[in-house]
Amino acid sequence: MSDILAVADHRRGDLRDVSYELITAGRELADETGGDLHLAVISGTVDDFADKLNRDGVDAIHTVDHGEEFNHDVYAQAVTQLYDELAPQYVLTPNSVNGLDYAPAIANELDLPVVTDTVDLEADGETLIATREMYGGKVETTTELEGDAVVTIRGAEWPAAEGTGDAAIEAFDADIDEDAIGSTVTGFEEVGGGDVDISEADLLVSVGRGIEEEENLEMIRELADALDATLSSSRPIVDNGWLPKNRQVGQSGKVVTPDVYIAIGISGAVQHVAGMKGSDTIVAINTDPNAPIMDIADYAIVDDLFDVVPELIEEFQ
Amino acid sequence: MKILVTVKEVATVEDEFEIEGTEIAGKYLGADLNEWDDYAIEEAVQLQEDGIADEVVAVTIGPEDCEQTIRQALAKGADRAVRVWDDALEGVDLLDVNAKTEILSAVIEAEEPDLVLSGVQAGDDSFGATGVSVAEQLGFQWGAVVNHLEHDLEDGVASVRRELEGGVEELTDIELPAVLTIQTGINEPRYASLRGIRQAQRKELDVQTLADIGVDESTIETELELTDMYEPESESDVTTWEGSAEETAGELGELLREKGVAQ
Numbered sequence: 001m002s003d004i005l006a007v008a009d010h011r012r013g014d015l016r017d018v019s020y021e022l023i024t025a026g027r028e029l030a031d032e033t034g035g036d037l038h039l040a041v042i043s044g045t046v047d048d049f050a051d052k053l054n055r056d057g058v059d060a061i062h063t064v065d066h067g068e069e070f071n072h073d074v075y076a077q078a079v080t081q082l083y084d085e086l087a088p089q090y091v092l093t094p095n096s097v098n099g100l101d102y103a104p105a106i107a108n109e110l111d112l113p114v115v116t117d118t119v120d121l122e123a124d125g126e127t128l129i130a131t132r133e134m135y136g137g138k139v140e141t142t143t144e145l146e147g148d149a150v151v152t153i154r155g156a157e158w159p160a161a162e163g164t165g166d167a168a169i170e171a172f173d174a175d176i177d178e179d180a181i182g183s184t185v186t187g188f189e190e191v192g193g194g195d196v197d198i199s200e201a202d203l204l205v206s207v208g209r210g211i212e213e214e215e216n217l218e219m220i221r222e223l224a225d226a227l228d229a230t231l232s233s234s235r236p237i238v239d240n241g242w243l244p245k246n247r248q249v250g251q252s253g254k255v256v257t258p259d260v261y262i263a264i265g266i267s268g269a270v271q272h273v274a275g276m277k278g279s280d281t282i283v284a285i286n287t288d289p290n291a292p293i294m295d296i297a298d299y300a301i302v303d304d305l306f307d308v309v310p311e312l313i314e315e316f317q
Numbered sequence: 318m319k320i321l322v323t324v325k326e327v328a329t330v331e332d333e334f335e336i337e338g339t340e341i342a343g344k345y346l347g348a349d350l351n352e353w354d355d356y357a358i359e360e361a362v363q364l365q366e367d368g369i370a371d372e373v374v375a376v377t378i379g380p381e382d383c384e385q386t387i388r389q390a391l392a393k394g395a396d397r398a399v400r401v402w403d404d405a406l407e408g409v410d411l412l413d414v415n416a417k418t419e420i421l422s423a424v425i426e427a428e429e430p431d432l433v434l435s436g437v438q439a440g441d442d443s444f445g446a447t448g449v450s451v452a453e454q455l456g457f458q459w460g461a462v463v464n465h466l467e468h469d470l471e472d473g474v475a476s477v478r479r480e481l482e483g484g485v486e487e488l489t490d491i492e493l494p495a496v497l498t499i500q501t502g503i504n505e506p507r508y509a510s511l512r513g514i515r516q517a518q519r520k521e522l523d524v525q526t527l528a529d530i531g532v533d534e535s536t537i538e539t540e541l542e543l544t545d546m547y548e549p550e551s552e553s554d555v556t557t558w559e560g561s562a563e564e565t566a567g568e569l570g571e572l573l574r575e576k577g578v579a580q
């Protein structure tokens with residue numbers, strides 16, 4: 001068959017942005033395969049979600065009213081049943097943390113290949129050509145597969161779908177086997193609060209793994225002080241316990257939009273960029289002229305941070 | 318309780334490199350223990366030190382060259398290791414998730430662990446999918462992107478935190494046996510001690526072929542084919558300041574003053 005089944009993502013009462021992007025990606029694929037775009041909305045306030053997702057390009061929306069929050073067993077059961085019913089060519093999910101918690105499972109259950117974290121897709125007859133990155137964004141690759149597949153898409157790569165659609169919205173009566181549900185969500189917790197809010201800063205001095213040792217962080221602190229800037233970092237610095245969680249920029253940290261973001265020894269992995277690409281001006285200090293951060297930087301110093309940072313401190317002291 | 322940790326030797330790439338066909342030329346490649354697996358090993362070893370686990374087994378799919386990397390897991394405290402490799406896997410340029418799932422699941426079925434720890438993703442091809450796929454294949458429960466695990470594992474339940482986007486963590490109880498994909502930051506991976514490295518040389522590293530683990534060659538034919546590799550086209554019009562550190566720092570200083578964010 002040639003239809004596309006895309007599964008929306010939501011959390012704690014809100015649809016996530018990637019759900020609207022999924023519609024665009026799904027529509028493009030459906031145009032290429034000559035099929036329909038079906039959306040699945042599972043758990044939570046499904047009718048409300050379905051109304052919101054009814055944008056241009058959606059042919060049908062299937063709601064599965066079961067529980068409030070994401071549970072991967074419920075998703076896996078509902079999606080495999082929808083797959084059996086609709087026989088789509090591709091099942092599309094976001095490459096979100098929750099997407100990665102069920103997409104590989106449905107691929108395995110349905111005996112389909114899975115291709116994750118795609119940034120571009122093209123369907124040519126029975127062939128799917130997926131573009132994805134490797135080596136932390138240093139190279140891009142195309143991967144091909146034949147026949148049906150489960151595909152996850154990276155956020156912010158496709159524009160959000162707009163307009164109002166005229167999709168048929170139907171409740172899908174999924175047969176959820178409660179005994180097969182082996183995990184229970186018991187709550188949520190917000191982390192990364194505390195003394196500073198890096199998302200408020202006008203100037204961020206942000207440090208990454210290029211700093212090498214905890215002692216060297218002192219130099220970056222001095223720079224932040226000299227500039228009267230706020231100190232932030234990429235994930236490894238927080239993972240190492242060198243800075244608290246509230247300083248982490250990125251997908252699992254904070255989204256920041258300062259006037260100027262100075263990335264020092266940060267490679268620019270997609271999960272980091274997700275948190276800072278909205279900065280007005282981005283400056284990268286990195287020894288690697290090919291680091292992915294250079295793709296989004298406005299200004300760059302391709303040099304050793306241990307040479308550049310002391311000069312900068314001196315200038316502002 | 319027995320814990321199995323899946324570990325991968327990942328390829329690392331130098332700053333400057335060349336692409337040959339669908340590969341990075343060998344001379345620009347290095348090898349390292351996958352960052353995420355390092356955290357998984359540490360978590361397993363800590364569970365052993367806490368008296369919860371009595372055996373930790375590391376499992377890898379890889380050629381003989383990767384043994385040094387896998388011995389790192391032994392040096393850090395894993396009891397023994399299994400390495401699966403086969404002539405049939407030689408020359409496959411991309412082992413897809415289903416192929417890896419077939420192989421790892423066969424080993425896990427034979428080992429019968431209570432808990433399997435994998436990494437969230439491999440740093441090189443980054444599918445982020447193998448752990449969850451293996452769980453489904455085995456009929457185990459699972460949790461993806463786990464950044465905290467309670468070490469009591471009472472009543473056959475793992476209480477974990479899953480790290481969602483935007484600084485939100487999900488608290489979840491998962492029945493054992495289960496596969497958890499481990500996120501960086503869950504612990505502080507240790508460096509192998511000299512004594513650990515010496516001991517690792519004497520620990521068992523069992524090499525198995527597909528036939529040994531009872532996997533038919535035909536079931537691991539990879540369905541994904543890598544057809545192209547290239548350096549991403551830069552969309553940016555980045556201005557690179559040239560000159561000595563003093564000069565480039567001066568340029569940046571000027572920009573900051575111009576933007577009015579520093580004096």
Ligand SMILES: Cc1cc2nc3c(=O)[nH]c(=O)nc-3n(C[C@H](O)[C@H](O)[C@H](O)COP(=O)(O)OP(=O)(O)OC[C@H]3O[C@@H](n4cnc5c(N)ncnc54)[C@H](O)[C@@H]3O)c2cc1C
Nearest residue numbers: 208209210234235250251252253265266267271272287305
């Ligand atoms: C589910 C998930 C969520 C994640 N969430 C986040 C997140 O919220 N935030 C985040 O940041 N990451 C996140 N990550 C991790 C992300 O994938 C990267 O691993 C991380 O961002 C890399 O940090 P880095 O750039 O500091 O380190 P690296 O990638 O190691 O880069 C270090 C850089 O420093 C440069 N360098 C080295 N020495 C010098 C020197 N002397 N002078 C100048 N430059 C130098 C190098 O050229 C390199 O570019 C997440 C990953 C996953 C899987």
Ligand SMILES: Nc1ncnc2c1ncn2[C@@H]1O[C@H](COP(=O)(O)O)[C@@H](O)[C@H]1O
Nearest residue numbers: 323377378435436438439444445446447
């Ligand atoms: N060749 C391999 N051998 C052993 N474990 C692997 C291999 N490839 C992937 N894994 C495991 O699966 C995790 C996720 O990998 P991936 O799905 O390829 O991103 C890794 O962190 C490893 O724990």
